[in-house]
Amino acid sequence: MRKNFLGSGNDAFVCENCKLTVRPLTNGSYRDHCPRCLYCKHVDVVPGDRLATCQGLMEPVGVEYSPKKGWMILHRCTRCTELRRNKAALNDTEADDYELIIALASSP
Template sequence: MINQQNFKKINEEFSCENCGKKVPLSEKTCRNHCPYCLYSKHVDKLPGDRANPCRGLLKPIGYHFHSKKGLMIDFKCQRCGEKTRNIALLEDGIQGDDYDQILALTPRK
């Protein structure tokens, strides 16, 4: 289990390396992935540390529901193959995730 004290909060705008759109700050939490195409970048070993040398694109491959965290998006790195997940950001006052894009993914059972 990851110690919450190791988390580094980095909430900054970025340009999506997959679709090219400008991704705004999140209203309440740190933005992990593009809200338009859902792609992310493999940059962290621990959330916010930017210590992962891979830097590959994380392709959204599915979704599932976590009993405590809610809707989660599953990713697979296109460079190293590692699988990861992140909370879907559906209710953000600035720009929430595209719910239709999430539902177009394969649900994990």
């Protein structure tokens, strides 16, 4: 789906919220959020392009389940309040914290 961006942007990064070093996904897709606290950064205009100038920390505010795509995490930027959906990574060696996703799903 995002194979065009392979090689650019799929690098390890340090989570600005919990300081975890986040390694890239091994299944070929693009990691855009922290598996431990689910925060991400507002760095993309189109997922993977790293063209956004905001650079704000994006907080996980909810999750949605899509029958086609699976769990989608809803992120809101703490700087510009933009909302964005990101696919949860649950089948990777460093999978997202499922408990956290369930907790988000059951919060109002």
